[in-house]
Amino acid sequence: xxxxxxxxxxxxxxxxxxxxxxxxxxxxxxxxxxxxxxxxxxxxxxxxxxxxxxxxxxxxxxxxxxxxxxxxxxxxxxxxxxxxxxxxxxxxxxxxxxxxxxxxxxxxxxxxxxxxxxxxxxxxxxxxxxxxxxxxxxxxxxxxxxxxxxxxxxxxxxxxxxxxxxxxxxxxxxxxxxxxxxxxxxxxxxxxxxxxxxxxxxxxxxxxxxxxxxxxxxxxxxxxxxxxxxxxxxxxxxxxxxxxxxxxxxxxxxxxxxxxxxxxxxxxxxxxxxxxxxxxxxxxxxxxxxxxxxxxxxxxxxxxxxxxxxxxxxxxxxxxxxxxxxxxxxxxxxxxxxxxxxxxxxxxxxxxxxxxxxxxxxxxxxxxxxxxxxxxxxxxxxxxxxxxxxxxxxxxxxxxxxxxxxxxxxxxxxxxxxxxxxxxxxxxxxxxxxx
Numbered sequence: 001x002x003x004x005x006x007x008x009x010x011x012x013x014x015x016x017x018x019x020x021x022x023x024x025x026x027x028x029x030x031x032x033x034x035x036x037x038x039x040x041x042x043x044x045x046x047x048x049x050x051x052x053x054x055x056x057x058x059x060x061x062x063x064x065x066x067x068x069x070x071x072x073x074x075x076x077x078x079x080x081x082x083x084x085x086x087x088x089x090x091x092x093x094x095x096x097x098x099x100x101x102x103x104x105x106x107x108x109x110x111x112x113x114x115x116x117x118x119x120x121x122x123x124x125x126x127x128x129x130x131x132x133x134x135x136x137x138x139x140x141x142x143x144x145x146x147x148x149x150x151x152x153x154x155x156x157x158x159x160x161x162x163x164x165x166x167x168x169x170x171x172x173x174x175x176x177x178x179x180x181x182x183x184x185x186x187x188x189x190x191x192x193x194x195x196x197x198x199x200x201x202x203x204x205x206x207x208x209x210x211x212x213x214x215x216x217x218x219x220x221x222x223x224x225x226x227x228x229x230x231x232x233x234x235x236x237x238x239x240x241x242x243x244x245x246x247x248x249x250x251x252x253x254x255x256x257x258x259x260x261x262x263x264x265x266x267x268x269x270x271x272x273x274x275x276x277x278x279x280x281x282x283x284x285x286x287x288x289x290x291x292x293x294x295x296x297x298x299x300x301x302x303x304x305x306x307x308x309x310x311x312x313x314x315x316x317x318x319x320x321x322x323x324x325x326x327x328x329x330x331x332x333x334x335x336x337x338x339x340x341x342x343x344x345x346x347x348x349x350x351x352x353x354x355x356x357x358x359x360x361x362x363x364x365x366x367x368x369x370x371x372x373x374x375x376x377x378x379x380x381x382x383x384x385x386x387x388x389x390x391x392x393x394x395x396x397x398x399x400x401x402x403x404x405x406x407x408x409x410x411x412x413x414x415x416x417x418x419x420x421x422x423x424x425x426x427x428x429x430x431x432x433x434x435x
């Protein structure tokens with residue numbers, strides 16, 4: 001059946017999962033545009049490319065449902081072709097080909113040239129940094145490395161993304177300059193593991209040197225660090241953060257757990273004592289730093305005692321930002337050999353308890369901000385509010401600052417000094433400081 005759509009030969013890229021997938025979709029779209037293709041992001045098109053996530057059960061389910069949804073559209077004649085790429089396709093290609101055979105073709109995470117070829121485009125090596133960004137114009141993700149060499153027992157990323165591969169500093173700077181030329185003011189550095197950056201290319205952890213190069217890019221005002229790893233953290237990064245105003249006083253460092261026996265089983269290469277010492281060093285060197293972490297509850301063998309230890313530690317550490325996940329039993333991971341012995345309802349109850357503690361901590365920390373002034377970037381307008389963020393907040397996952405649009409006029413992507421007037425658990429309210 002031929003498609004009913006009038007949008008002929010228009011390629012719709014659909015992105016699922018994390019910021020790394022957002023970046024990969026943007027690179028794909030940039031390559032397609034360079035070959036003269038009409039390409040859109042999550043809009044109507046008769047050719048569909050689904051960039052999937054295969055990380056944990058919920059993400060896999062969403063990816064499969066999205067594929068099935070577009071296969072139905074293909075059957076109904078609303079689209080002509082459906083291609084699937086990304087982590088789910090990398091990890092489960094034989095299973096997907098068997099279960100959903102009507103997909104036109106499946107591609108893994110490293111098969112961009114092949115995907116472009118079937119879409120009638122050429123892969124252009126010279127297009128460093130040429131992306132069609134899908135984020136608001138003021139910020140963009142900047143991937144500095146791919147893959148991961150860490151042996152974490154619960155994680156399937158090395159299966160889907162391969163070994164760690166750093167991008168050379170000069171290539172990252174070129175990409176940053178091109179983004180800045182388009183009006184991007186905030187670079188969010190991403191990788192499976194930022195702290196490993198440079199070991200393969202330069203034989204040393206080289207994140208600090210990369211930051212020194214990026215702060216020189218004109219037009220960039222904020223540089224934010226996502227996904228650091230606690231083991232082997234390069235402490236010279238803190239010196240750069242303290243010295244360079246463009247580096248946000250912010251660090252996303254997933255810690256996962258704190259009980260020594262759980263950390264050992266998770267193969268995290270650290271202990272409660274070492275982790276706590278590291279965090280204290282962060283606080284001492286950069287006192288204003290906002291630390292974001294993520295935790296996993298319900299890992300195989302997690303006892304009530306382990307969980308109570310984790311709860312107490314969360315209370316003691318008072319993280320500015322925290323997310324909590326329930327353990328997902330993933331095939332071909334080291335932990336898959338263990339018995340998934342914590343019932344799902346207990347996992348969820350434990351996650352809820354952690355987030356209740358964090359909600360109270362966040363409320364208390366936010367109350368202390370009332371009356372203070374902060375530099376805020378405006379991401380969007382929502383109803384009667386302009387919605388922005390401080391340097392201590394990342395898009396989508398952290399606190400937001402809401403500014404009454406009936407009393408203040410602001411532009412998306414611009415920065416403003418804002419006095420905080422009210423505070424909730426995860427939202428701040430404020431007024432623009434007038435001269």
